[in-house]
Amino acid sequence: MSGWTKLPQTVTLSEEIAQLESNMSHWPNESSVSKQLYDRALEVMPGGITRNQPWQEPFPIYAARGEGAYVFDVDGTKRLDLLNNFASLVHGHAHPEVVEKVRERVGLGTAFTLPTEAEILLAETLTRRVERFEWVRFSNSGSEAVMCAIKAARALTGRPKLVKLEGAYHGSYDFAEVSLDSNPENWGNEPRSVGFSAGVPQGILNDVIVIPFNDVETAERIIRASREDIAAILIDTNPSYLGFAPISPAFAEMVRRVSRDIGALLILDEVITFRLHVGGAQSLYGIEPDLTCLAKIIGGGLPIGAVAGPRDVMKVFDHRQGKPLLPWSGTFTGNPVSTVAGSVSLELLTKEMIDHIGRLGAHLRDELSKVMEKTGFPGQVTGVGSMFKICGHQRPITDYRSAYHNPSEAKTLRLLQGQLVRESYHVSSAGLGFLSTPMSLDDIDGFIQATERAIHALEPELQG
Structure with missing residues (x-):
């Protein structure tokens, strides 16, 4: 010692x-x-x-x-x-039940180059909770899950731009961090794309469109002005930096309708909000995202992330016809310790x-x-x-x-x-x-x- x-x-x-x-x-x-x-x-x-x-x-x-x-x-x-x-x-x-299962799993090995049943069990647990979760792809954090979903939208649409909410936190990724902490000196009359860390390339700022939360008219106008270039609209129903202010029904309807109109994907970040309902915030607010980003509670206190959605969207990861549109992998992705802990935690979260x-x-x-x-x-x-x-x-x-x-x-x-x-x-x-x-x-x-x-x-x- x-x-x-x-x-x-x-x-x-x-x-x-x-x-x-x-x-x-x-x-x-x-x-x-x-x-x-x-x-x-x-x-x-x-x-x-x-x-x-x-x-x-x-x-x-x-x-x-x-x-x-x-x-x-x-x-x-x-x-x-x-x-x-x-x-x-x-x-x-x-939690005693989580600790017991984790101890049992650690004794059998913590990570393999082979898949394990544990990842299937957690994916099955998730798909039972949310009807739109037909397929699940794991990662190692919420930041990775958001990164993965954005890349999936670009791969499926062939478009470069991302729409996100001003002040919404989506993890440590240059595109997702744009205008995370803008202030009165730089945020403009309408939301501007402001880099979070030093050295963010101008190209990234050019590819991120920032919209105001719950302002239906302004947000729709900004989105439609770049409709041909938008791959995805990324939202959170209760952004933490905004005091968990709830998404308005009108704003939720608008982003769903407009994303379909322009052929972009609607990505819902449920990394935090999945705790609000057995079926997550999307069930609570009646939102139908194309992709959902998950993390935190789905790992039972251990590192994890995931993207989930309908099969026609999640096919972007499917390798069975050759190289997938998005080859997504990771050394510890879907590791059995995190997935076992996550399965137990979710089963307990009734x-x-x-x-x-x-x-x-x-x-x-x-x-x-x-x-x-x-x-x-x-x-x-x-x-x-x-x-x-x-x-x-x-x-x-x-x-x-x-x-x-x-x-x-x-x-x-x-x-x-x-x-x-x-x-x-x-x-x-x-x-x-x-x-x-x-x-x-x-x-x-x-x-x-x-x-x-x-x-x-x-x-x-x-x-x-």
């Missing part, structure tokens, strides 16, 4: 209570184990991290273990995990479980809104089902621009999030949260009470 930092031993309930009472001293204490680990990480990784989203000022909190709805950090602090690895742990941490976390989500949003009104906190909480987002402003949110935080509003949100971490509740720095099935009403009420305490503790800074 040389080179590893010694972690706290498992503690009793009374010891956990004592730890909770002293949590405030653990982070961001300069003498904490998390700080020691971060200092080591700075020597071997850029900025000391390998993922940007979990970053926490002034240094990240390092996890030791997870159990159900809770995560324990390396300093022994127990927090309610309201983030669940950005929506991938719908059953929380270390309608009753989805309803349970949906009720908890509604309760959280309702009660947290009351707290914000009572305390005069200049923010709001939005969301749907088991997903929520705390915002640092009170504007009605319908699209990216109404959701956008100016520097002052972003600071308000960061202050609240940091205080919630000190209160032993884990939410993202962007205010995002995703509930898990082990959570109880008491867990949510505890979070609501902690948020009220956090707001009061921040009053001097917020008023300043």
